[in-house]
Each structure stands twice: as C-alpha cells, then as structure tokens.
Amino acid sequence: MEKLIITAAICGAEVTKEHNPAVPYTTAEIAREAKAAHEAGASIIHLHVREDDGSPTQSKQRFALAMDAIRAAAPHVIIQPSTGGAVGMSDAERLQPLSLHPEMATLDCGTLNFGGGEIFTNSEDTVIQFASNMQRLGIKPELEVFDRGMIQMVHRLQEMSLLEGTPHFNLVLGTLFGMPAGIADLLYLVDSLPRPSTFTTTGIGRNAFTTACASILLGGHVRVGFEDNVYLAKGVLARSNGELVDKVVRLAKELGREIASPQETRMILGLQREQP
Numbered sequence: 277m278e279k280l281i282i283t284a285a286i287c288g289a290e291v292t293k294e295h296n297p298a299v300p301y302t303t304a305e306i307a308r309e310a311k312a313a314h315e316a317g318a319s320i321i322h323l324h325v326r327e328d329d330g331s332p333t334q335s336k337q338r339f340a341l342a343m344d345a346i347r348a349a350a351p352h353v354i355i356q357p358s359t360g361g362a363v364g365m366s367d368a369e370r371l372q373p374l375s376l377h378p379e380m381a382t383l384d385c386g387t388l389n390f391g392g393g394e395i396f397t398n399s400e401d402t403v404i405q406f407a408s409n410m411q412r413l414g415i416k417p418e419l420e421v422f423d424r425g426m427i428q429m430v431h432r433l434q435e436m437s438l439l440e441g442t443p444h445f446n447l448v449l450g451t452l453f454g455m456p457a458g459i460a461d462l463l464y465l466v467d468s469l470p471r472p473s474t475f476t477t478t479g480i481g482r483n484a485f486t487t488a489c490a491s492i493l494l495g496g497h498v499r500v501g502f503e504d505n506v507y508l509a510k511g512v513l514a515r516s517n518g519e520l521v522d523k524v525v526r527l528a529k530e531l532g533r534e535i536a537s538p539q540e541t542r543m544i545l546g547l548q549r550e551q552p
C-alpha cells in the first residue's frame with residue numbers, strides 16, 4: 277500500500293487553551309507545535325492562525341509570520357493554510373493566505389451547521405470562486421467534505437474544469453451535524469469519490485483514532501491535531517500535537533503502513549513545486 281500521509285491540524289480556529297493549555301496561539305507556539313508534529317511524522321501542517329490572545333484571524337501578515345516560523349523550525353514540511361477560517365468570516369477575509377502562494381490550501385465544499393446559531397457558510401458561488409483562485413495561483417486544493425452532498429460540489433468543479441490533476445479529499449467524520457463516524461459512513465464516502473482520487477480522513481473528538489485506523493486500512497491518509505481532538509486517550513489530554521501524530525505512527529506501524537516524508541507526500545499528491 278502507498279505510504280501514509282499524516283496531516284497535523286495543529287491550531288484550528290475554535291479550540292482554546294481552556295480545552296487544552298498546549299493549544300498554540302502565538303507565532304512561537306505555532307512553530308513549536310508544527311515542529312513537534314513534523315518530528316513525530318507529519319508531512320503536512322494544516323494551518324490556522326490566531327492573534328496572541330487566541331482570537332482567530334485570517335490576516336495575511338499573521339499567516340506570513342507563522343509560515344516563516346514554521347519553515348525555520350521544520351524546513352521541508354508542507355504548509356496547508358485554511359481558507360475556512362472561523363465561522364462568520366467573509367470570503368475576502370478567508371482568502372487572504374492564498375496571496376502567500378502556499379503549495380496547498382483547504383477548499384470547503386459546502387455549508388454545515390456547527391451547532392447553536394453557528395453556520396459555516398460555503399455557497400456554490402463561494403466554492404467556485406475559491407477554486408478558481410487556487411487554480412489561477414497553482415495551489416492544490418484539499419477538498420474538505422463534511423457530508424455526502426459535498427462530493428456533488430466537487431463534481432460541479434470538475435465539470436467546470438476548475439480542478440487540476442487527481443482530486444485530493446479530506447473526509448471529516450463526526451462533526452455535530454455532518455457525516456457520522458461509523459465505518460459504514462466512511463465506506464460510503466470513499467465509494468462515492470470520483471476515480472481516481474486520494475483522500476485523508478479526520479475523525480472529530482473521540483472518533484480521532486478509530487477513524488485513523490479505518491483510513492489506514494482502506495489505503496487513505498490521516499489527519500489529527502488539536503483542531504479536531506485534544507485527547508490522546510479517554511480523559512488524557514495530549515501534551516502536544518506531536519503526541520497525537522506519534523500515536524498515528526504507532527497505529528500505522530502495527531497495521532503495516534510506512535509513513536510518507538514531505539517529499540514523498542509531494543509525489544503522492546502531485547504538488548507542483550516546493551516552497552523557497
């Protein structure tokens with residue numbers, strides 16, 4: 277089977293130090309967590325940034341600082357900024373990190389109820405606009421799918437010739453009102469993907485490691501990190517993103533998958549260029 281790509285979602289936009297004191301806010305903390313995750317085996321860092329007080333931002337300047345600090349701490353790692361940002365941000369705000377020409381970025385493929393009054397809004401027009409910006413800039417989108425219908429949006433993007441190469445998905449399981457995290461749910465999503473595709477899988481909260489195992493066995497890839505889950509095991513907070521990645525590496529070894537380096541990840545995903 278292909279080597280395993282591990283993505284570390286080190287920071288997120290919603291999780292706070294109240295959930296886990298190791299959640300990074302400052303540039304230095306973000307670089308520390310990226311380095312720990314990379315040294316444990318992550319080849320992609322999925323990146324959100326914060327103000328020093330922890331409030332989420334999509335500021336280009338803040339992303340530039342974080343990306344420079346990550347490159348200094350973990351020179352070869354692939355940096356994948358979020359264009360999802362936080363609930364309530366405008367499209368223009370969310371698009372800012374693309375102007376820094378990352379190799380990859382997330383492309384959220386539909387709207388999702390986040391609970392209470394919170395709605396993560398991604399209209400068809402928004403998704404198309406984000407996809408065309410990424411195509412123009414040569415940035416590989418990771419297609420974020422939270423429910424089955426969002427794969428239909430990817431078909432639309434393919435019909436419009438807005439995607440280059442083999443599409444790469446992140447199947448996010450176990451959000452409040454999105455796709456649940458059962459094995460049958462994952463199988464259904466994987467079976468629904470366009471062929472060929474590559475996919476990584478994210479299990480939210482307590483689903484993190486069961487979902488990781490299922491994805492490893494199916495030939496998919498794995499995302500873990502504080503954005504999605506702050507626990508190493510039931511009731512045990514992870515001390516760093518590195519601990520979460522390390523657990524995936526142990527599971528992968530037991531299940532017979534080797535871990536992909538950043539350069540191997542670039543080959544698997546068909547990334548066009550390495551960053552300076």
Ligand code: KMH
Pocket residue numbers: 288289290358359360361362363382383384396420
């Ligand atoms: N924070 C969520 C509203 C992404 O990074 O593209 C959006 C999110 C998805 O985290």
Ligand code: ZN
Pocket residue numbers: 285288289322324358360503
């Ligand atoms: Zn994210």
